[in-house]
Amino acid sequence: MSGSSTSPAHRLVRPAPRPVGRPALRSVPALPAGASDDLQAEVAVLTELLEVADQSLRRAEEETVSLTEQLQVVQAERDAELEDHLGTLGELERARAEGDALREALLRQGRYEEVAAAAEAPAGLPTSFADLWERLGTLVHVRVTADRRITLALDEQAEARTWAAKAWSGLAALESYAAHRKDGFAGGFHQFCRNPPTGARVYPVSQVAMTETSATMAAYGQERIFPALEGTEAEMQAHLKLAPRGNVCPRVHFLDDVAGKGASGVVVVGYVGPHLRNKRTS
Structure with missing residues (x-):
């Protein structure tokens, strides 16, 4: 038997060399099951609430502008109606003054019956x-x-x-x-x-x-x-x-x-x- 031969059972196995350079990273501890999904869900809910609040604020601003415009329209209509009533009142006062002048003229002429007839209340x-x-x-x-x-x-x-x-x-x-x-x-x-x-x-x-x-x-x-x-x-x-x-x-x-x-x-x-x-x- 040759002395240089060795049995496979006695063959030495050298360990693989460790890589040289960056040290090995430690593994990050895993999050509890479902924690990441819950956080994302909560963020999504808060984001949605913010969007709803923002939309509500915009609607409130638009409604405020709309109400302001409506108020201006109503005020303009009321001003026009007031002007209308003032014009009618002016015409009424003018007609009343003319009626008084005519009545006085008739009385000075002794036309009392005509004055009495004119004084009868006309239909409203x-x-x-x-x-x-x-x-x-x-x-x-x-x-x-x-x-x-x-x-x-x-x-x-x-x-x-x-x-x-x-x-x-x-x-x-x-x-x-x-x-x-x-x-x-x-x-x-x-x-x-x-x-x-x-x-x-x-x-x-x-x-x-x-x-x-x-x-x-x-x-x-x-x-x-x-x-x-x-x-x-x-x-x-x-x-x-x-x-x-x-x-x-x-x-x-x-x-x-x-x-x-x-x-x-x-x-x-x-x-x-x-x-x-x-x-x-x-």
């Missing part, structure tokens, strides 16, 4: 459009051809009483205009209200419009053609404003057919109802 203003409709027969120089159903539907609105009273005042002004026109007044209804003759009943001139804009007529002119006399139809741009603003904002459209060749001698009212479409409201 209508309290509804149904009431107004019942009085149309008392008008001599005004013919109303408007659709009764559209007019009476205005009574469903909260402001109906005010609108009906103003509509009657407008019809009375048209009646007064037609009578004075036949007696020699030279001019249209707008001029009549701006510079009325003695004893005239007028409508606030700021609430009288004799024409529509060309853009409105081009787009919605057909809506301003209404029944006239003897089964005919006519374009009626002229109108009285019963309210300065609002969703309904009623109008009284009429045709001045008092004077001129072939005129009927009356004012024709073809529409009493909600504001018609125009280029500003459509």
Whole structure:
């Protein structure tokens, strides 16, 4: 047996050399099971809550801006209504002063019976459009051809009483205009209200419009053609404003057919109802 041979069982195995350089890293202790998922879930919930809070804050800011704008609109409407009432009050005071002057003149002339007759209380203003409709027969120089159903539907609105009273005042002004026109007044209804003759009943001139804009007529002119006399139809741009603003904002459209060749001698009212479409409201 050769002395150089060795048995596999006695062969020495040297250990593998340790790498030279960076020392071996210690392992990071593992987190408790589920801890990382819980933390992420909590962060997600907090993030969502912050987003909800941010959205709520933005909505609150938008609502504040919206409420401010609505308040400004309401204030503007109230200012316009106040101006309207002040104008009406001014017309009333002017009419009262004229009445007092005429009464004094009659008394100085000894015309006591006429003063007594004039002192009898006239019918008050209508309290509804149904009431107004019942009085149309008392008008001599005004013919109303408007659709009764559209007019009476205005009574469903909260402001109906005010609108009906103003509509009657407008019809009375048209009646007064037609009578004075036949007696020699030279001019249209707008001029009549701006510079009325003695004893005239007028409508606030700021609430009288004799024409529509060309853009409105081009787009919605057909809506301003209404029944006239003897089964005919006519374009009626002229109108009285019963309210300065609002969703309904009623109008009284009429045709001045008092004077001129072939005129009927009356004012024709073809529409009493909600504001018609125009280029500003459509």
